[in-house]
Amino acid sequence: MTDFVVIGGGIAGVSAAAHLAPHGSVTLVEMESALAYHTTGRSAALFVVNYGAQGSRPLGLASRAFLENPPEGSTDAPLVTPRGLLWTADETQMPGLVKIAAEGEESGAGSRLISPNEILGLVPVLNPDHIAGGLFEPSAQDIDVAALQQAFVRIARMHDAEIRTQSAVTAIERKGSGWIVKAGGDTLTCGSIVNASGAWGDRVAALANIESIGLDPMRRTAFMVPGNQGYARWPMVVDADQRFYFKPDGVQLLCSLAEEEPSEPTDAKPRMEDVALAIELINEATTLGIRSVNSQWTGLRTFSPDRDLVIGEEPTAPGFFWLVGQGGTGIQTSPAYGALLASQVIGTEIPEFLAEAGVDPSTTDPGRFRG
Ligand SMILES: Cc1cc2nc3c(=O)[nH]c(=O)nc-3n(C[C@H](O)[C@H](O)[C@H](O)COP(=O)(O)OP(=O)(O)OC[C@H]3O[C@@H](n4cnc5c(N)ncnc54)[C@H](O)[C@@H]3O)c2cc1C
Structure with missing residues (x-):
C-alpha cells in the first residue's frame, strides 16, 4: 500500500x-x-x-x-540563466504587438516596447525591412x-x-x-x-x-542549426504572429515554426516541410542564411x-x-x-x-x- x-x-x-x-x-x-x-x-x-x-x-x-x-x-547547477525575450513585428503586425504588450503589463512581465534601432542593437541579424517595432522582456530566462x-x-x-x-x-x-x-x-x-x-x-x-x-495534444517542432559564440547574448526572438522563433543554445541556434497542429498522443516525429518552412521564414526575417540543420525533434504541447x-x-x-x-x-x-x-x-x-x-x-x- x-x-x-x-x-x-x-x-x-x-x-x-x-x-x-x-x-x-x-x-x-x-x-x-x-x-x-x-x-x-x-x-x-x-x-x-x-x-x-x-x-x-x-x-x-x-x-x-x-x-x-x-x-x-x-541541484549542483543553476536552474536558470539570463536570456531575455524579444517579440518582433513588421508594420502589419503592430496592432498584434500592442495587444501582446497590454497582456504583458496585465501579467506583470516587466516588458517594454522598443524601437527598430534598439531591436537591431540587440539582434543585429534582423532584417530592418521587416522590423517596425518590438517588445522586450529582459527578465526571460533559459531553464x-x-x-x-x-x-x-x-x-x-x-x-x-x-x-x-x-x-x-x-x-x-x-x-x-x-x-x-x-x-x-x-x-x-x-x-x-x-x-x-x-x-x-x-x-x-x-x-x-x-x-x-x-485534452488536445498539439505538435510543435524545433531544430538546431549551426551558430557561433557571437550569437550567445541575443535574446530569444519570437515573431509577433508566432510564425517562428529562434534563440541561441550554446554555439547553435534553436529554431521553430511555432506550429500548433492536432495529434493523437504519440511519440511525435518531425516533418521535413515544417522545418523547411521555418527556415524560409527565419531567412526572410534575418540575414542568417540558414542552410543546414544539426538535429530536429517534435513534442506534443497538450491543452485543455x-x-x-x-x-x-x-x-x-x-x-x-x-x-x-x-x-x-x-x-x-x-x-x-x-x-x-x-x-x-x-x-x-x-x-x-x-x-x-x-x-x-x-x-x-x-x-x-x-x-
Ligand atoms: C517545441 C516545444 C517547446 C516548448 N517550450 C517550452 C518552454 O520554453 N517553456 C515551458 O515552460 N514549456 C515549454 N514547452 C511545453 C512543455 O515541454 C510541456 O508543457 C511539459 O513538458 C509537459 O510536461 P508533462 O510532464 O505534462 O508531459 P510529458 O513530459 O509528456 O510527460 C508525460 C509522461 O506520462 C507518461 N505516460 C503516459 N501514459 C502513461 C501510462 N499509461 N503509464 C505510465 N506513464 C504514462 C509518458 O510516457 C510521459 O513520460 C514546450 C514544448 C514543446 C514541444
Whole structure:
C-alpha cells in the first residue's frame, strides 16, 4: 500500500512526486525506459511571464523563486540563466504587438516596447525591412530542463519516493476509498492517484472510467542549426504572429515554426516541410542564411479546452487528481503547480507564496469542465 501513485515521469509527474513525498509514501510510474522522454525532453526551455493562458500566468510568477533559489541539495547547477525575450513585428503586425504588450503589463512581465534601432542593437541579424517595432522582456530566462527534472527527482528520493520506469499503467480500479493501479505487471494499492500523463491524460482517466477533459495534444517542432559564440547574448526572438522563433543554445541556434497542429498522443516525429518552412521564414526575417540543420525533434504541447492548466481532484472520483494541460508552459510553471497539487491532495490551504503571486485555484480546477 502506498499513499500516492503518480502516473507519468515528465516534469509534471516528478514535480508532483517531489511535493507529495514529504507528506506520505509516493510511487511514480512511467511507461518509458527513461523519465522526460516525451514533451519534457523536447521543449525550448524558456521562462517567460508574458506567455500562455492568462489564468495560469501567476503559476509562472510563483515558480520564479524556486528556479532562482532551488532548495538546498536539489541541484549542483543553476536552474536558470539570463536570456531575455524579444517579440518582433513588421508594420502589419503592430496592432498584434500592442495587444501582446497590454497582456504583458496585465501579467506583470516587466516588458517594454522598443524601437527598430534598439531591436537591431540587440539582434543585429534582423532584417530592418521587416522590423517596425518590438517588445522586450529582459527578465526571460533559459531553464536547464534536465537539471530541473533532476532536482525534483532528488527531492522526491530524499523523501523515499519510489520511481519506476517501464511501468505503463494499464488498468485502474476503485477499491474502497482508494484505488488499485496495474502498472508494468505489478498491482499497486493507493489512497490517491495523480494523473500527470501529459498527452495521454484523457486515456489514463478512461482506464478509471472517468470522463475525458477534452485534452488536445498539439505538435510543435524545433531544430538546431549551426551558430557561433557571437550569437550567445541575443535574446530569444519570437515573431509577433508566432510564425517562428529562434534563440541561441550554446554555439547553435534553436529554431521553430511555432506550429500548433492536432495529434493523437504519440511519440511525435518531425516533418521535413515544417522545418523547411521555418527556415524560409527565419531567412526572410534575418540575414542568417540558414542552410543546414544539426538535429530536429517534435513534442506534443497538450491543452485543455480553455487552455488553462487542469490541477485538482476529479469531482466525480474522489482521490483521482488531474495534473495535465500544461500546454507551452509546463516547464516554467512546474514548481508552482506541484505545490498547488500537493496542497489539494493532502487537503491543506493553498500555500501562501502561491496566493501572493495571484494563483487562483478556480481557474485550474477540473470542475470547470463538469457542467
Ligand atoms: C517545441 C516545444 C517547446 C516548448 N517550450 C517550452 C518552454 O520554453 N517553456 C515551458 O515552460 N514549456 C515549454 N514547452 C511545453 C512543455 O515541454 C510541456 O508543457 C511539459 O513538458 C509537459 O510536461 P508533462 O510532464 O505534462 O508531459 P510529458 O513530459 O509528456 O510527460 C508525460 C509522461 O506520462 C507518461 N505516460 C503516459 N501514459 C502513461 C501510462 N499509461 N503509464 C505510465 N506513464 C504514462 C509518458 O510516457 C510521459 O513520460 C514546450 C514544448 C514543446 C514541444
